[in-house]
Amino acid sequence: MKVRDDVAEFFDRFATASDGAGFHPTLLTLDPVSVTPVTREQVVASLPKRKEFFAGLGISGMTLDSLDESPVDEQHTLVRSTWRLERTESSTVPEGTIFASTYLLRRVEGEWQIVVYLNHQDLRALMSA
Incomplete structure (x- = not known):
C-alpha cells in the first residue's frame, strides 16, 4: 500500500466505522449508473439497507x-482502494470478487473526510449476476 500514514489510519477507522464520521457533511457519490449529491446523514441512514442488500447476496462483510x-494538493488526496468480499457458504457472488472504489479526501480541521x-x-448488476 502506497499511502501516507494519516491516510492509512483514516481508512483503518473508516473500514470499521458505521457512524459516518469519515464523510464530509455534503458529498458526491458515483457509480457506473448514477451521480448523487448526498448528506452524511443520508449515507448513515443507507448503511443498514446496504448491509441487508449484501447479506441477501451472502456477503457478510468487506476487508x-x-x-x-x-x-x-495540500488539502486534497485521491485514494484508490480495493475491498475483498467476505462470503458465506450460500453466497451467490463468485469467490474472489473484489470491489474497487476511489475516494477524493479533503482535509477539514486537520482530519480527512470523504467528499467524493x-x-x-454497479451493485444492481451484481444482484442479477
Missing part, C-alpha cells in the same frame, strides 16, 4: 485489500 494514494465516493461496480 480492505489495497490502497493507493495520489496527493492532489466512486464505487466502480
Whole structure:
C-alpha cells in the first residue's frame, strides 16, 4: 500500500466505522449508473439497507485489500482502494470478487473526510449476476 500514514489510519477507522464520521457533511457519490449529491446523514441512514442488500447476496462483510494514494494538493488526496468480499457458504457472488472504489479526501480541521465516493461496480448488476 502506497499511502501516507494519516491516510492509512483514516481508512483503518473508516473500514470499521458505521457512524459516518469519515464523510464530509455534503458529498458526491458515483457509480457506473448514477451521480448523487448526498448528506452524511443520508449515507448513515443507507448503511443498514446496504448491509441487508449484501447479506441477501451472502456477503457478510468487506476487508480492505489495497490502497493507493495520489496527493492532489495540500488539502486534497485521491485514494484508490480495493475491498475483498467476505462470503458465506450460500453466497451467490463468485469467490474472489473484489470491489474497487476511489475516494477524493479533503482535509477539514486537520482530519480527512470523504467528499467524493466512486464505487466502480454497479451493485444492481451484481444482484442479477
